[in-house]
Amino acid sequence: MRRHREMRRSKRKLFLFSILCLSLMPMTAYADTVTTTMTVSGTSVSGSAAAKPVSAGPEGMAKETAKPEAKITKEEAVAIVRALFPQLNKAEPRQVELGNNHSYPAPYQNVWNINWEIRNGNSSYGFNSLVDSISGELLQTHVGGPYEDGEEAYYPPKVSEEEAFRLAKAFLFKASPSLTEADIRTADQPKYMEGALFGPVQYYFSFTTMINGLPSPNENISVTVDGNGEVTAYNRNKTVYEYPSSTPTVSLEDATRRYMSAFDLRLQYIPVYKPYGQEKTWFLGWTPAAVGELIIDAHSGDYLNFSGEVVQPEELQFKKVPQGDRRFEPVKGQDANGLLTSDQAFELVEALSPAMQSRTRSPTYLNNHWSDRNKQVWNLNWSEKTPSGPYGSPQSSAIVDAATGQILEFRETTFYPPYMQQQMAQETAGEEASVTKQEAEAQALELVNRLYPNASEELRQMGSDPFASKQDGNRNFSFRFQRFIGDIPVSGDYTTVALSPSGKLLTYSSSRSAQIDKEAASLQAKATKAEAEAAYREASELKLQYKNFGGYYTENNGYIEPNVKLTYAYAFKDESKTGSMFDASTGQWRSMMNEMNPAANKAAPMPTDVKGHPAQQDLETMVRYGILKPDDRGELRPEEAITVGDWLNMAAAAVSPYYVSSRSYSGSEAKPTFEDIAADSPYYAAAELFAQSKWLDPKITPKLDAGETLTRERLAALLVGMMKYGKLAAQFNERTELTFADREQIKQQGVVWLAVRLGLFDGTQQRFEPARAVTKAEAATALMQLVRLQGKLDQSIAR
Numbered sequence: 001m002r003r004h005r006e007m008r009r010s011k012r013k014l015f016l017f018s019i020l021c022l023s024l025m026p027m028t029a030y031a032d033t034v035t036t037t038m039t040v041s042g043t044s045v046s047g048s049a050a051a052k053p054v055s056a057g058p059e060g061m062a063k064e065t066a067k068p069e070a071k072i073t074k075e076e077a078v079a080i081v082r083a084l085f086p087q088l089n090k091a092e093p094r095q096v097e098l099g100n101n102h103s104y105p106a107p108y109q110n111v112w113n114i115n116w117e118i119r120n121g122n123s124s125y126g127f128n129s130l131v132d133s134i135s136g137e138l139l140q141t142h143v144g145g146p147y148e149d150g151e152e153a154y155y156p157p158k159v160s161e162e163e164a165f166r167l168a169k170a171f172l173f174k175a176s177p178s179l180t181e182a183d184i185r186t187a188d189q190p191k192y193m194e195g196a197l198f199g200p201v202q203y204y205f206s207f208t209t210m211i212n213g214l215p216s217p218n219e220n221i222s223v224t225v226d227g228n229g230e231v232t233a234y235n236r237n238k239t240v241y242e243y244p245s246s247t248p249t250v251s252l253e254d255a256t257r258r259y260m261s262a263f264d265l266r267l268q269y270i271p272v273y274k275p276y277g278q279e280k281t282w283f284l285g286w287t288p289a290a291v292g293e294l295i296i297d298a299h300s301g302d303y304l305n306f307s308g309e310v311v312q313p314e315e316l317q318f319k320k321v322p323q324g325d326r327r328f329e330p331v332k333g334q335d336a337n338g339l340l341t342s343d344q345a346f347e348l349v350e351a352l353s354p355a356m357q358s359r360t361r362s363p364t365y366l367n368n369h370w371s372d373r374n375k376q377v378w379n380l381n382w383s384e385k386t387p388s389g390p391y392g393s394p395q396s397s398a399i400v401d402a403a404t405g406q407i408l409e410f411r412e413t414t415f416y417p418p419y420m421q422q423q424m425a426q427e428t429a430g431e432e433a434s435v436t437k438q439e440a441e442a443q444a445l446e447l448v449n450r451l452y453p454n455a456s457e458e459l460r461q462m463g464s465d466p467f468a469s470k471q472d473g474n475r476n477f478s479f480r481f482q483r484f485i486g487d488i489p490v491s492g493d494y495t496t497v498a499l500s501p502s503g504k505l506l507t508y509s510s511s512r513s514a515q516i517d518k519e520a521a522s523l524q525a526k527a528t529k530a531e532a533e534a535a536y537r538e539a540s541e542l543k544l545q546y547k548n549f550g551g552y553y554t555e556n557n558g559y560i561e562p563n564v565k566l567t568y569a570y571a572f573k574d575e576s577k578t579g580s581m582f583d584a585s586t587g588q589w590r591s592m593m594n595e596m597n598p599a600a601n602k603a604a605p606m607p608t609d610v611k612g613h614p615a616q617q618d619l620e621t622m623v624r625y626g627i628l629k630p631d632d633r634g635e636l637r638p639e640e641a642i643t644v645g646d647w648l649n650m651a652a653a654a655v656s657p658y659y660v661s662s663r664s665y666s667g668s669e670a671k672p673t674f675e676d677i678a679a680d681s682p683y684y685a686a687a688e689l690f691a692q693s694k695w696l697d698p699k700i701t702p703k704l705d706a707g708e709t710l711t712r713e714r715l716a717a718l719l720v721g722m723m724k725y726g727k728l729a730a731q732f733n734e735r736t737e738l739t740f741a742d743r744e745q746i747k748q749q750g751v752v753w754l755a756v757r758l759g760l761f762d763g764t765q766q767r768f769e770p771a772r773a774v775t776k777a778e779a780a781t782a783l784m785q786l787v788r789l790q791g792k793l794d795q796s797i798a799r
Contacts, residue, residue, distance in 0.1 A: 068099035068109040070133035077112035077131040080138060084175055087143055087230065091116045094126070098133060108238040110134050132238070138175040142224075142233040154790035157201040157227025164203040168223035171231045172207065176221070184209055184221065188575060197625055197654040197787050198798040201227030212246035217548045217564070244566045248298035248544060255296045255568040256542050262303070262313040264289040265532050267525055269490045269516055270581055273593055282516050283590055284488070284523040285581040286532035298544060298566040307560050308549030317463035318482060323456035324449030331405025338403075339366075345378035345400040349407060352447075353505055356396060359384055366402060371511065376402045407451050410508040435503040440477035444497040448481060452495055452510055458483050459495060475501045483512060485520045525584035532582045539577060539589065540570045607636035615777035618784040627653045628780065638777035645683035645706030647718065647779055652686035654783060655798045659689050676703045693798070695721040713770035715779065716755040717748055719786055722798050729754045740768040760785045 072080075074096040082088050095115040100108065114129040130139040159167070173179060187206040195202050202224055209219035218241055224233035248255075266289040271280040288294070290313050295304040302310040331348065333339040340348075342364050350356040359382035369375040382396040399409040435443070449455045459481040476498050483493035490513065498507040547569065551562030572578055583590040607630040610619045619638055622628040627650050630636050642650075652659055673691040677684050683706040690696040695718070696704075720729050732750035746752050746768060756763040760782050774782075790797050 068111070068133065070098055070110070070112070072112075072131075072133060072136045074098070074112055074114075076136065077129075077133070078114060080131055080136055081114060081129045081141055084138055084171070084234075085141060085143055085231070087232075088116065091118045100130070108240055111139060135178060137178065137236075138234060139236050139238055140234065142235070144232065151228075152200045152791060153202075153227030153230075154199075155197055155201055155227070155787050159225070159227065159229040161203055164225040164229065165205055167229055167231065168203070168205040168225050171225075171234065172221060172223055175234055176236060179209070182210070185215055187220070196657050197621075197627070197783075198790065199655075202232070203227075211243050211546065214246050214544065214546055214566075216243075217546050241562070241564050243546060243564050244299065246544075246546075246566060248566060248568075250296065250298050250301045250568070252542060252544070252568070254301070255298065258296060258301065258303075259294060259542060259568070259570065262290065262294060263533075263536075265529055265536070267488050267584060269485065269488055269520060269523070270590075270592060271492060271513065271516075272591070280513060280515055282513075282519045282523065284525055284584045285590070286525075286527070286529065286536075286584050287491075287581055288536075293569060295547065296568040298568050304549075304565065304567065306549075308563060308565060318460035318484075319463065321445060321448060321456045321459045321461055321481065324446050326446065326450045328406065328449070328451055328453045328455070333402065333405075339376065340378065340400065340402045340405055342366075342378055342380075344405070345380060345398075345402070348400060348405055349380060349396075349398040349410060352407070352410060352508075353396075353412075355394070355412075355504070356382060359394075359396060369399070369401075369408070372514070377408065378402055404453075406453065406510075407508065408510050410505065412504070412506045434501065435477075435499075437477060440499045440503060441479060443499060443503060444477070444479040447497055447505070447508065448495060451508065452481075452512075455481075455495075458485075458512075460484055460489075465496075476506060477501075485516065488520075490516055523585060527582070527584050527587035531587060532584065535582050535587075535589070539574065540572050542568050543571050544568055605630070605634065607638075608634045610636055610638055610777075613638055613777060615781045618780040619777060621784060622650070622780045625654065626657060627783075628776070636776065638780075639775050641773035642710050642776055642779055643706060644704060644708055644710045644714065645681075645686070646776075647710050647715065647774070648683055648686035648690060648704075648706065650779060650783060651718070651722065651798075652689045654787070655693075656689065659685055673698045674702065674704050677706060681706070690721075693722075694724065695798075710774045710779070711771050712761070712768065712774055712778075713746060713748060713752060715774050715782060716761065717751045719755055719760050719782060720751050722786065723758075723789075723793065724795065725754060726751070738768075739763075740766065742767045742769065746770045758785075758789060 078093050078096065093114050094117045097113050098111075100111050100113060110133045112131045112133050114131065116127055116129065118125045125144075127142055127144065129141040131137070132139055157164075172184070184207045187208045203226075205223045205225070207221040207223075208215045209221065210216065211219065218239045219237055221236045222233070223231060223235075226232050250258075265286045268285055268287045269282055270285040270287070271282055273280055293306065294313060296302070297304055297310075300310075303313050305311045331340060331344065334341050334344060345364075346361055362381040362383060364378055364380050366376055366378060369377045378400045380398045380400065384394055395413050397409075397411045397413065398407060400407055445461075448459065452459060462480045462482060465478040465480040477500075479497045481495040481497075483490045483495070493511050493513055493516075495510040496507065497505075500506055545567060546564050547567045549563055549565060550560035552560055572580070577589050577591075579593055580589040580591045582588075604623055604626075606620050606623060610616050613619065615638060619628065619636060623630065623636070628636060672679055672681075672684065672688075674687050677687045681687075683704070687696075687704060687706070691698055717726075720726055729748070729750035732753055733748065736749045736753040738746065738749055738753055738756075740746070743749065747770070752761070752768060752770070755761050756768075761768070786797060
């Protein structure tokens, strides 16, 4: 379960990263700066350079250690980890190797990599540790199980968050004795790291190390402490970056004048993202006109782009797309539902490139598109019929709209092992050009007209691709097109074309949001440009900070050398505004992500109408974990009756806060399980969770009646179902000893008897009142009683 939750967190991180890259708005605080955190998982390299001397050059370049070195033995490394994690007394080191062979280029090679194994009967569990082979400091360990009975830390935890924080810091200094209080700074914890009420309690803490008096964008530390007060994970990023001097040559005043001289705003349609392809809502916002983040080199005063290249900031120029002779025409599907068959989809893509004729089609499948759950697409792949060697066999992939035949994406890829990528990038860079830039542009325009509906009306070509780097060595032609509605660009709706120097199609990608078509007409700018400029100046400030550039491969196998620069970049003064833009309709800041599924927020303001209520503690816990939310007046209305659907949502949020986010990722929402719960129902995600967890059986309960008021007897049945004691409870229907005066009115006497015996309901009352409506307060108390039963029964609850 823990691994499953971490996979969800990883997917969520990738989603957050991808949506931030879509906008033309410079997202300063989301760049790789001081608040970067990570969760320990797998074999990521970790550590900190705070303990080593730091050079003061004009810019910091990453230097690889040619060969790993060691000043401690592998036996000493194993002993260091055992001393820090007493729970490893049953673990055995199965393999210990010097160096990091799990990533290329390795950010730090001087490590002992220890592979542990814990055996439990015929099963085993493995994980790894990394120890600095020079200093002997711990870099990484993640102990996630297996647990003996009674060891898992369920709610309520034995240690509070404050106590866990003190334990985490004490462990940090023990694991990294070279660090002091002055060397670290507590980093803000992302909300998506918070846990659920059900399942083991885990506290996550992140720290940033200080380099030359400034927070490092690379040297981060994360510590996980369970509810019993045991450290279960530690991760310390370590790199070999050399940092430039933290003393700027350019003053803050000069940098501010330079920044403001290039600062301008323009209107743009901006999406408010929902998780995993759910429909977006839109607003009209004032955003900076320059593409990408405006960064100023604090030593040279130059403007820098996303890859650290010196650029001249200027407003992006667009030009119209001329109408081509061949324009997109929908293709009629030949299957029973009017959709394209897989053969039709394959043939459409194969017509794009002669090279496709020599490749073999791979098995394919029909699925929902990752960005739009209402769009069914064919995901297609091809490979060479005769591989050209152990590496480097060309492959192709494509995504085709099954309803219209529109090719949404095409990619030509060749896979190389990591150690060959730089060599192959150089060979690619040396490919002789056989087409001119003008010929490549004409080819791109012909392709866009052919593949994109109404391209000449909707798209405008960017004067140059602002996201193409000059550092990766490739000579490919790259063209980017922005979608417009009238004269206003639509954020995130791009079409890109990449061609090789010989004119071969390498990449085509198109994104078009259908929802904005209906909403655009109602969005009007009421706040002026001058008002927006004043708001930006008031809300943000220029900060001196180290910033990472490069260190990654491009789509064209090019490599951007990593380095660190001292920069000035704007960030919001109030970090809660991070990811926000200025709404031109309301004149207020608005988040691009404020419709994400709410996570736990232990600092959330408590409702004003629960103080002194018998269920105050349970209700406030519900609020802190994002399960219940006060209304606009700050009231929760605890005595208000709830519906069956309300209860399902409460329980689902307590078990898996992001289930509503992830449920549409796989496209499983296409066929609802219950007859009366449609895919667009507010209760759909929770109902699916109950069915998949086998807490409700759709064969027995084909309809949920989610809109009906929840009764006490129905609540008892749902609680017993979450414990998977439904069949057991049925055995007691005729032989229970219920003492309630109204016991004859109870239809499921076994269910009620078991719920009362387990403390989920008060059994001291004279009457049970099975048909009485359940209030919000009663639901919170019952749910918390179930939470407190974790670890006390012979099987897991709600897992």
